[in-house]
Amino acid sequence: MLRFRYRFRQRNLPSAEGTGSGPAGRISKMRKLVTALIRHERIEGKHPYLDEARGYAERLIDEAVRNGDQHKPTMEIANYWLLEKDLLHKLFKVLVPRYENASTSYTKMWNLPTVYPGGGYHMALLELRNNPWPDVIPQQREVKNNLINVLIKAAKEDHEKNQQLTEHKQSEFTDQSTDTGTTTSQSP
Amino acid sequence: MAALGNRVAALGRIRLLRSSVFIQCRYSNTLPEATVEKHRKSKLAQDPEESETESLVAPRDYKYVYPEFLPDPKPQYRDRIREKLEHEDMFRRRTVLKIPEFYVGSILAVLVSDPYAPGKKNRFVGICINRSGHGLRSQFTLRNVVDGQGMEITYELYNPTIQGIEVLKLEKRLDPHLFYLRDALPEYSTIPFDFEPVPHPPGATIPVNPVKVKLRPRPWHERWERQDLQGLQDLELPERFYERAREVAKPWEKYDLMKQYRESINDDDAAKIMGYVYKKIQELEKTKER
Amino acid sequence: MIVLPLAATKEREPYHPALAYNVIPVATPTHDQDCDDKQSLLDTIMSNILWAAVPKHRRSPTKRLIRRNGYTYVRDFMTPKKNIVACLECGHYHERHTICGNCYEKVKEETETMREAMGEDTRLYNQPKSEVVFVYENEKPEDENKFIVEVDKPRPEWFSHSLLTKAKTR
Numbered sequence: 001m002l003r004f005r006y007r008f009r010q011r012n013l014p015s016a017e018g019t020g021s022g023p024a025g026r027i028s029k030m031r032k033l034v035t036a037l038i039r040h041e042r043i044e045g046k047h048p049y050l051d052e053a054r055g056y057a058e059r060l061i062d063e064a065v066r067n068g069d070q071h072k073p074t075m076e077i078a079n080y081w082l083l084e085k086d087l088l089h090k091l092f093k094v095l096v097p098r099y100e101n102a103s104t105s106y107t108k109m110w111n112l113p114t115v116y117p118g119g120g121y122h123m124a125l126l127e128l129r130n131n132p133w134p135d136v137i138p139q140q141r142e143v144k145n146n147l148i149n150v151l152i153k154a155a156k157e158d159h160e161k162n163q164q165l166t167e168h169k170q171s172e173f174t175d176q177s178t179d180t181g182t183t184t185s186q187s188p
Numbered sequence: 189m190a191a192l193g194n195r196v197a198a199l200g201r202i203r204l205l206r207s208s209v210f211i212q213c214r215y216s217n218t219l220p221e222a223t224v225e226k227h228r229k230s231k232l233a234q235d236p237e238e239s240e241t242e243s244l245v246a247p248r249d250y251k252y253v254y255p256e257f258l259p260d261p262k263p264q265y266r267d268r269i270r271e272k273l274e275h276e277d278m279f280r281r282r283t284v285l286k287i288p289e290f291y292v293g294s295i296l297a298v299l300v301s302d303p304y305a306p307g308k309k310n311r312f313v314g315i316c317i318n319r320s321g322h323g324l325r326s327q328f329t330l331r332n333v334v335d336g337q338g339m340e341i342t343y344e345l346y347n348p349t350i351q352g353i354e355v356l357k358l359e360k361r362l363d364p365h366l367f368y369l370r371d372a373l374p375e376y377s378t379i380p381f382d383f384e385p386v387p388h389p390p391g392a393t394i395p396v397n398p399v400k401v402k403l404r405p406r407p408w409h410e411r412w413e414r415q416d417l418q419g420l421q422d423l424e425l426p427e428r429f430y431e432r433a434r435e436v437a438k439p440w441e442k443y444d445l446m447k448q449y450r451e452s453i454n455d456d457d458a459a460k461i462m463g464y465v466y467k468k469i470q471e472l473e474k475t476k477e478r
Numbered sequence: 479m480i481v482l483p484l485a486a487t488k489e490r491e492p493y494h495p496a497l498a499y500n501v502i503p504v505a506t507p508t509h510d511q512d513c514d515d516k517q518s519l520l521d522t523i524m525s526n527i528l529w530a531a532v533p534k535h536r537r538s539p540t541k542r543l544i545r546r547n548g549y550t551y552v553r554d555f556m557t558p559k560k561n562i563v564a565c566l567e568c569g570h571y572h573e574r575h576t577i578c579g580n581c582y583e584k585v586k587e588e589t590e591t592m593r594e595a596m597g598e599d600t601r602l603y604n605q606p607k608s609e610v611v612f613v614y615e616n617e618k619p620e621d622e623n624k625f626i627v628e629v630d631k632p633r634p635e636w637f638s639h640s641l642l643t644k645a646k647t648r
């Protein structure tokens with residue numbers, strides 16, 4: 001199962017340099033990107049292409065993790081997708097142990113800053129998780145325990161409590177109103 | 189709602205159907221199921237029973253025995269609540285009528301209520317050439333040649349007018365469908381109406397019939413040489429047909445992992461659904477024994 | 479249920495389609511001999527003008543020029559961006575959905591030195607058979623089973639040795 005946001009329809013990407021046009025060209029471009037990602041573990045490129053390649057990379061690693069290298073169809077798939085054959089060993093012997101027990105996606109994608117005026121395309125960064133390079137965002141601050149955030153959290157909890165109380169009061173009120181308050185004629 | 193709107197603005201223009209709230213969002217897996225279902229007022233949307241009970245792990249081939257329980261992979265046709273309701277109805281139907289396990293290539297006899305037939309029932313025997321549909325709309329097509337006339341009838345598995353489905357011969361074929369029987373010699377589609385049922389011991393593996401079918405001379409309904417079919421004899425076509433087939437072929441589709449993922453229910457979700465189905469089938473069998 | 483009687487298994491007989499009806503349908507315009515001389519080609523076209531697709535309104539110059547000169551250009555470059563934020567670490571500006579360019583430059587430089595230290599052969603042709611670990615100056619490799627690459631410079635402060643722990647707030 002893919003554990004990241006993917007589009008329902010595939011992008012029919014225009015012909016990229018040296019790969020040809022149409023669905024065949026698109027797949028050959030995807031192969032190049034997947035091969036590059038597995039080799040370098042962090043690649044930059046145009047956002048639509050990397051987003052498409054992300055799906056294929058994740059599926060490839062997923063197949064490898066599920067089936068292992070002794071499964072013949074998986075080996076054929078890996079052989080097709082990895083154009084450079086020293087990466088086959090890396091996929092099954094390095095990446096599979098790394099992601100065996102992962103509960104998250106195997107890749108991460110970031111948006112690079114837009115260069116102006118630029119060529120009208122957006123650049124992105126695609127990387128494998130737990131790669132040896134330094135983190136893309138060097139220092140992730142723990143902002144949870146900042147004073148303002150603590151106060152906001154407390155205020156939110158108070159607000160929710162108040163809401164529950166008012167709902168409870170309203171439900172009591174409605175229960176009372178359903179009683180038929182008609183006065184019966186009493187005999188003197 | 190404002191927070192949702194902000195998050196959703198990045199996704200673009202969409203309509204969320206079957207919800208009391210009109211949200212502008214795309215049909216996309218980017219919107220988590222919990223967020224979608226939260227806005228639905230039905231109690232089925234938050235079903236506590238499923239999360240409490242342990243889910244059983246179904247046998248490996250369960251999704252081939254009960255393929256109609258898997259929903260339509262297209263996201264615009266999916267509705268979790270409707271699927272749950274359909275599953276309930278399907279199990280209720282199965283308590284009344286025994287729907288056996290069968291595959292494309294099996295020979296079935298179907299008894300249907302017919303107001304115009306003498307005895308108010310109609311029996312048709314045929315070879316199953318196709319299984320399609322999901323949920324209560326799942327169908328199968330039987331083919332036979334009756335008095336020299338080729339005939340196919342498509343039945344809905346959960347149609348209440350069906351009185352009985354009997355598997356006369358349980359077997360598989362080399363292809364996922366048998367539409368080429370329309371262009372084949374009639375002997376491959378002819379099944380006598382008094383076909384004796386072939387007993388199949390429970391738990392045994394399903395035999396695969398490796399028969400290679402001979403086709404009549406062209407013209408055919410489809411270009412069979414362009415499809416990867418195993419159950420056909422050599423088509424004996426001129427070489428230009430095969431050349432054109434090679435030109436037109438899409439060999440990358442075999443390895444197009446995302447296309448296959450989008451066109452099917454992924455393994456984890458399928459396992460979850462099949463676990464639920466397995467549990468219900470077990471309960472059903474227990475009640476039947478009593 | 480759908481009943482489909484299909485092609486007969488008998489030999490194919492030649493197909494002679496019968497005329498659907500022997501009467502000329504009334505809907506089509508009849509050829510009037512009287513009008514033959516008087517009606518010209520232009521008249522016949524003008525009489526059918528009800529069926530032509532025609533613009534209803536005049537296109538104003540504004541609309542015309544915007545269409546021709548790339549309204550996406552205007553939309554992208556002439557609308558103010560309200561999603562610019564300052565990076566908490568370095569103060570440089572970037573759009574909210576992107577990473578900080580200035581901080582990433584630092585990371586990119588460091589990644590380049592690490593890649594150089596790996597060597598071209600390892601990097602491009604012979605991928606290591608195990609996980610890669612980079613050992614900087616005055617550091618000892620913790621796990622001998624992994625592929626160790628020695629980098630001849632001190633470790634940058636912002637690149638934590640233990641990658642799992644996040645940097646704490648100051």
